[in-house]
Amino acid sequence: MVQRIALSFIVLLLLLTAFSLPAAAVAEGVDTAQEQQRALLEVNRYRKMVGMPPTTAASGLTSAAAGHAKYTVEAAEFGHYETRTTSPYYIGYSARDRAARYGYSNSSVTENIYGSSYGASGARTYLQVDNAIQWWMGAIYHRFPIVSPRTEHIGYGPYYKSGRGVSVLDFGNDYALTGAMTRYPVVNQTGVGVKLDGEFPNPVAQFGGSFPTGYPVSITWYRGAVKYTSMKMVRKDGLDVPGYKLSPENDEPEPGLTFHKWSTSLSFIPKAPLALGTRYTVTIAGVYAANGNLATGSAFTYTWSFTTMPGPPAAPTTTPAANAVAVSRTANLVLQYNQPLRAYTMVPTTTASGINVGGVGASLRNEATGQEAAISIVPPTTETSRFVTITPGAPLAPNTTYRLSYRFADAWGRLTSGSVRFTTAKT
Numbered sequence: 001m002v003q004r005i006a007l008s009f010i011v012l013l014l015l016l017t018a019f020s021l022p023a024a025a026v027a028e029g030v031d032t033a034q035e036q037q038r039a040l041l042e043v044n045r046y047r048k049m050v051g052m053p054p055t056t057a058a059s060g061l062t063s064a065a066a067g068h069a070k071y072t073v074e075a076a077e078f079g080h081y082e083t084r085t086t087s088p089y090y091i092g093y094s095a096r097d098r099a100a101r102y103g104y105s106n107s108s109v110t111e112n113i114y115g116s117s118y119g120a121s122g123a124r125t126y127l128q129v130d131n132a133i134q135w136w137m138g139a140i141y142h143r144f145p146i147v148s149p150r151t152e153h154i155g156y157g158p159y160y161k162s163g164r165g166v167s168v169l170d171f172g173n174d175y176a177l178t179g180a181m182t183r184y185p186v187v188n189q190t191g192v193g194v195k196l197d198g199e200f201p202n203p204v205a206q207f208g209g210s211f212p213t214g215y216p217v218s219i220t221w222y223r224g225a226v227k228y229t230s231m232k233m234v235r236k237d238g239l240d241v242p243g244y245k246l247s248p249e250n251d252e253p254e255p256g257l258t259f260h261k262w263s264t265s266l267s268f269i270p271k272a273p274l275a276l277g278t279r280y281t282v283t284i285a286g287v288y289a290a291n292g293n294l295a296t297g298s299a300f301t302y303t304w305s306f307t308t309m310p311g312p313p314a315a316p317t318t319t320p321a322a323n324a325v326a327v328s329r330t331a332n333l334v335l336q337y338n339q340p341l342r343a344y345t346m347v348p349t350t351t352a353s354g355i356n357v358g359g360v361g362a363s364l365r366n367e368a369t370g371q372e373a374a375i376s377i378v379p380p381t382t383e384t385s386r387f388v389t390i391t392p393g394a395p396l397a398p399n400t401t402y403r404l405s406y407r408f409a410d411a412w413g414r415l416t417s418g419s420v421r422f423t424t425a426k427t
Contacts, residue, residue: 029124035129035158036155036156036158039129039154039167039169040154042129042130043146043154046137046146047146050184050186051179052179052182053149053179055151055152056153056154057155057156058153058154058155058172059102059103059155060099060100060104060105060155061099062155062157063102063157064091064095064101064104064109064157064170065155065168066155066157066168067089068082068157068170069166070089070157070159071089072115072159075087075089075090078115080113081093095110096109098170099155099170104155104172106174108173108175109170109172109173110145110171110173111169111171112145112146112168114131114136114166115165115166115167116132117165118409118413119409120160120164121163121354121358121359123347123361124160125347127413128167129156131413132167134193134413136169138193139196139199140196140218140267141259143184144265145171145173148179148220148222149178149222150222152173153171154170154171154172155169155172156168156170157170163358164358178222181220182220183218183302188304188306188307189307190309191308192306192307194214194274195215195273196212197212201259203216203251203253203259204244206252206253209244213244213269213271214241214243214270214271214272214274216269217267217269219267219302220263220264221264221288222265224264224289224292225248225264225288226247226287226289227294228284230284230286231266231284232284233270233280233281233282233283234281235278235279241274242270243268243269244268244269245268246267246268247267248260248265251267266284266286268282268284275308276308276309276310277308277309278308279305279306280305280307283302285300287300310339312410313338314337316388318334318404318420319333319336321422322420323421325423326423326424326425326426327424328425329397329425330392333389334390335388335390336387337386337387337388339410340386341385341388341408341409341410341416342409343382345360346380346385346388348376348377349362350363351363351365352403355407355417356405356407356417360407360415361406361407362405362407362408363375363404363405363406364390365402365405366400367401367403367421368401373393373396376390376391377390377391388408390404396424397424399424400423401421402423404420405419
């Protein structure tokens with residue numbers, strides 16, 4: 001089985017539904033074990049969306065993924081294969097070798113990799129793991145193993161250094177397993193991404209295409225044989241959407257790589273990014289044979305719709321307002337957005353610079369001296385919130401100008417940042 005790799009420093013955006021999040025995870029930052037648990041929850045959330053049973057974590061895959069993430073950064077070799085055998089971080093040439101080293105015995109192990117600076121500095125949150133899985137679900141070749149019935153186990157490993165984060169997701173596969181047909185995006189899904197900024201192998205280069213493309217749509221059986229007679233996407237206003245049509249017959253991004261044949265899948269990739277906040281309808285027709293004999297297969301036509309994510313959030317309304325004077329020295333500072341934010345990115349930081357270089361959170365400092373003021377952020381009870389309430393840890397200095405800097409991620413992973421300046425009352 002061919003392994004998979006994601007381009008680095010790319011984020012694909014997709015709606016997150018709300019889970020309950022422990023307050024401590026927001027207030028104090030998360031650790032590797034929490035991120036690994038989060039990855040399992042997110043993978044299974046997507047699997048549930050498409051009608052697949054949950055997968056489970058395997059310790060051998062988890063150790064292999066974590067070790068390879070560290071090797072990727074420390075040995076400066078991004079990819080599925082470790083060739084620098086003299087590196088102290090080397091743990092095995094292939095994903096299967098690395099899993100076997102840690103006692104995982106499935107004969108097939110495949111892998112997704114993602115790199116990003118988002119969330120790699122400052123307080124540690126779930127931003128890296130969520131964005132990684134969002135990106136993989138939007139990158140067509142990387143989507144298939146996440147929602148495959150053949151995926152028996154997974155293992156997730158993150159690694160951070162110098163403002164860079166790398167995520168590795170390993171899959172243990174059982175090719176005797178089968179499941180129902182899946183579609184993604186699912187029927188009537190909202191908040192769907194609008195584009196694919198890049199993927200390796202490149203699914204559209206074989207058609208002379210280039211990035212960015214629109215968000216890929218797929219329909220998958222994972223067994224048997226399939227061919228299409230037509231694929232069509234139409235915007236709500238009736239406009240046809242040009243796209244690339246991938247099938248087991250025509251998809252070979254590199255010699256010997258046949259992802260759509262492996263997954264028994266058909267995909268439509270729009271040639272250009274989709275419009276924000278817009279409903280699209282897809283129709284895919286063809287012939288499918290569970291026994292692999294298309295001559296005796298059954299004709300099908302599937303039509304379904306989905307809606308893309310809205311535009312980015314507007315700048316928040318702030319209390320106090322920008323350049324306000326005579327602000328109470330004990331006043332709460334409130335930011336109100338017009339769209340949901342990922343609540344776990346609402347964390348205090350020690351310096352404003354920690355926010356601006358790959359980090360998220362909020363920072364309050366005395367403009368004259370640069371001294372940081374202690375603050376706390378009361379975490380919302382759900383993962384998304386439109387309000388951020390920041391409380392000074394002690395009364396602020398009188399008649400002093402402060403600047404509140406902030407950088408959060410919205411519900412689709414997009415960063416929103418800014419600052420507000422105000423002056424406290426004289427007494």
